[in-house]
Amino acid sequence: MRALSIAALSLIFLASPAASQDKLSSADSAAAFRAAGFKQEGGQWRGCEDPGTASYTPGEIAEVRDLNGDGRPEAIITEGSVFCFGSTEVGYVIVSKQANGEWKLVTGGPGIVNVLEQKGAGGWPDLEIGGPGFCFPVERWDGTAYELNRFQYEGKRCSPPS
Numbered sequence: 566m567r568a569l570s571i572a573a574l575s576l577i578f579l580a581s582p583a584a585s586q587d588k589l590s591s592a593d594s595a596a597a598f599r600a601a602g603f604k605q606e607g608g609q610w611r612g613c614e615d616p617g618t619a620s621y622t623p624g625e626i627a628e629v630r631d632l633n634g635d636g637r638p639e640a641i642i643t644e645g646s647v648f649c650f651g652s653t654e655v656g657y658v659i660v661s662k663q664a665n666g667e668w669k670l671v672t673g674g675p676g677i678v679n680v681l682e683q684k685g686a687g688g689w690p691d692l693e694i695g696g697p698g699f700c701f702p703v704e705r706w707d708g709t710a711y712e713l714n715r716f717q718y719e720g721k722r723c724s725p726p727s
Contacts, residue, residue, distance in 0.1 A: 587629040587638065593662070594626060597640045600668035601658035612642075613649030613656065620647040620654060627657075632680065633706075634688040637662040639671065641678060650675040653696035672704070672711040685714075693717065700725045 589597060598605070601624070603612040609623035622645035632639040642658045650656045658673035676694035681703065683691040689706030691714060700723040705714035716725050 596668045597660045600660045615646040615648045
């Protein structure tokens, strides 16, 4: 199951037409992880308190690109753990490099984040948060935070099971 989840996550990022292969410097990578709330332990970046289960995969910068069109990079950081993220098995954090060079937490949570074409305030893209099931939440930036906007499956609105 873990291999399937990692493969699915990889396909989402690889299938994204605007995905960038940009890499961050070591200093920016470390600053991005710290802004996301991760700590370096034994050469791994860890954000959740997984006690060392077999499902754990350490934090990694899965994607770097300018999500909101401000000319500065954002980083999508992922980490895997059934212990921390339940049946979704994956969590994400998005951080943004600020004009002063510091990194700032934008959003994060359990799930597989899929950056959509639709935009919210300030040019920030809508985020579909995937996981088990067939009706996923889509969050939109309101100028302050990402908030639930709708549910969708394969681009069409849906109602989540109650």
